[in-house]
Amino acid sequence: MASKPKTPQVLPPDVKAALEAAVKRLQTQTRVAEELGVSAAVVNHLLKDRYPGDVATMADRIRGQFMAETVTCPVMGTLSRRNCLDNQARPLVLTNPIRARLHKACKTCPNRKDGVS
Secondary structure (H helix, E strand, O other), X not given: OOOOOOXXXXXXXXXXXXXXXXXXXXXXXXXXXXXXXXXXXXXXXXXXXXXXXXXXXXXXXXXXXXXOOEEEEOOOXXXXXXXXXXXXXXXXXXXXXXXXXHHHHHOOOOOOOOOOO
């Protein structure tokens, strides 16, 4: 029995509007992708409501990068939601005291995005 193809989720309207405005301001999807730290294909799929990946995480990245959404980090203080997600995804580095503290704090932080290891 064949499995059903995954139905792409869509961005919330305010987030999609912010992404469209960023494309207009920066003039290309490639530049927007560079700002978000993703490929231009991801931006294109998000704009066309065809992104098969984790749309909620991408929405958080867009909010942090283009909508100035911030969070309070127990280690770093106030930072953008996008920087928070980037810090959660970084591996443990015991030679860097801040990264070691982040690794420990991110495990129980209320800002933690599920699925980030």
